[in-house]
Amino acid sequence: MTATSAFFERLTVAGQDPRFSKVCGSVRFDIGDGGHLEQWLLVIDHGRMRVTRSGGPATTVIQVSARVADAMARGEVNGLAAITRGDILVDGDLGLALRLGRLFPREAGPLQRDDPDSGR
Template sequence: MPVTDAFFEQLADVGHDPRLCKVHGSVRFDIRDGDRLRQWLLSIDHGQLRVTPGDGPAQAVLKLSTEVAEAMVRGELNGLSAMLRGEILVDGDLALALRMGRLFPSPAAAREVGHPWARR
């Protein structure tokens, strides 16, 4: 299973993230791997998370490659930097898209012992 799929499934299991307590909206991640497209729809209601695989309307759509998504999940790549370099394209609500960076580990957190996404 790709680390991005495991990451989004873990978000679904968590159900609430206090870092997003002031956020309300929906974001879809369109992750391209060659000809294959994996999509994750994230609905946020003041920290309550609902994550579902698949397509659906969203206020912000982030389009990125599997390599970029996996690097973000592992804490190796900052989402804002990737957006500025054109590695992530955003359609819709940019402010909402930028808040998604809170979900991904920082490089320091990714290096912590036991972090599920860090490369060993």
């Protein structure tokens, strides 16, 4: 199981996140790895989260490589920084995409722990 798959599995098991109680929307993650495309659809309805492996329509689509998606799922990459670098492309509601950063772990790597300016 990849870190990305484990991340979506945790969301499925949790089913609810009070930090998203005022959020309604859907986000499709298009995760590319060479010629392979993996798609996950996250539907948020006032904090209730439903995850499926689907390429269905969504209000927001996030395109990311499998490498970056796994790094985010492990807490090694900040989503906003990845968007700024062009490692993540967002089509649709950028505010919703940025808010999803709350779902990802925030584990400081060795360089980040030693850097007081890292913001973590």
